[in-house]
Amino acid sequence: MTNVLAAVRTAPSTTEIREYPMPEIGPDEALMKMEVAGICGTDVKLYKTPPTKAPVIMGHENIGYIAKAGREFTRRKGFKEGDLVFVEHYVMCGKCEWCHKGEYRHCEATDWRTNPDGIRYGYTSAERAPHLWGGFSQYVFLPWNAVVHRVPAGVSPELAGLVTPMANGVEWSLFDGGVGYDSTVLIQGPGQQGLSQTVICKQAGASLIIVTGTAKDRARLEVAKSLGADYVIDVNAEDPLARINEITGGKGVDVVLDCTAGAGTIPITLGIEALKRKGGTMVVQGEMAEFPNWPLGKMTVKFITIKSARGHSYRACELALAQLASKRFDLDQITTHRFGLGEVDLAIRSVGNQEGGVKDVIHASLMPWL
Ligand SMILES: [Zn+2]
Ligand SMILES: [Zn+2]
Secondary structure: OOEEEEEEEEEOOEEEEEEEEOOOOOOOOEEEEEEEEEEOHHHHHHHHOOOOOOOEOOOOEEEEEEEEEOHHHHHHHOOOOOOEEEEEEEEOOOOOHHHHOOOHHHOHHHOOOOOOOOOEOOOOEOOOOOOOOOOOEOEEEEOOOEEEEEOOOOOOHHHHOOHHHHHHHHHHHHHHOOOOOOOEEEEEOOOHHHHHHHHHHHHHOOOEEEEEEOHHHHHHHHHHHHOOOOEEEEOOOOOHHHHHHHHOOOOOEOEEEEOOOOOOOHHHHHHHHHEOOOOOEEEEOOOOOOOOOOOHHHHHHOOOEEEEOOOOOHHHHHHHHHHHHHOOOOHHHOOOEEEOHHHHHHHHHHHOOOOOOOOOOOOEEEOOOO
């Protein structure tokens, strides 16, 4: 085979299948044969409102087998042909303070917002040689500075496809939110991200986990319960703050994790109200550019710490892979749907719960060889 098929975003909400030449692999490079590209809420946003006009092979949560590896790649990184791996979407410089800490997400070399030449899987232009910079493709190119993790034995590619939401679960709830033994937690949004946070908080020993959703999240809220949520709240059916006060005896919770999409300022306002009297922590994603009437007074009086949810570190990925390998939770309930390379548009619509999409998708695996 000399050509590689890829699904390319060519305009907002538009995908075309294109062919690219199979790249030549240098001594310090490798090629990954794609198995699963996880699709998340970020894909929904990037598809509808692309940050660039360039054609892009999306897919930033990538699992596959090393198909070819240069000698130096194997010597330096320890991966050889046939290994099943997870590749972080951050492509690092390897020199800065963040890279030395395993916090590749903060490296300037992969920050598309501030560095037009930055490389990030699922974001970088397909016009840039050797073109294969996204997981919605049969193969993905791995330069020397790709961040590669070994998928533990016994973990299928599809299960491994959950590593990104699970790593975010570790990063946001444990590292940022400080969730641990006896913590009380409010998780807003029961999508793949909120459910992954539920698993991690449960594993960490949280004594109270409340998960909120809307009327259309009925099935997801049931999954949340089976994964360890103590209470679920349909915010369309009851007043969430009144219910949280009732559950906590008016005390509120230690930590709030915002895993909503398209809910505007509501989850943030609810979070500030639902946090305990003093010293709670809220981890926010920040979908809006601005927040009118920001309740700064309430936030400071309650001594609230607000942190930004910004992807995951190397360590969070390793802990997430170990969590998947433990098989301690029935995560088949999350990996609900598979889509082929020709179904990228349908898959993204489905994850976004949009018109024309498949219903009740929690996690979608894009499988380019399906
Ligand atoms: Zn993602
Ligand atoms: Zn760096």
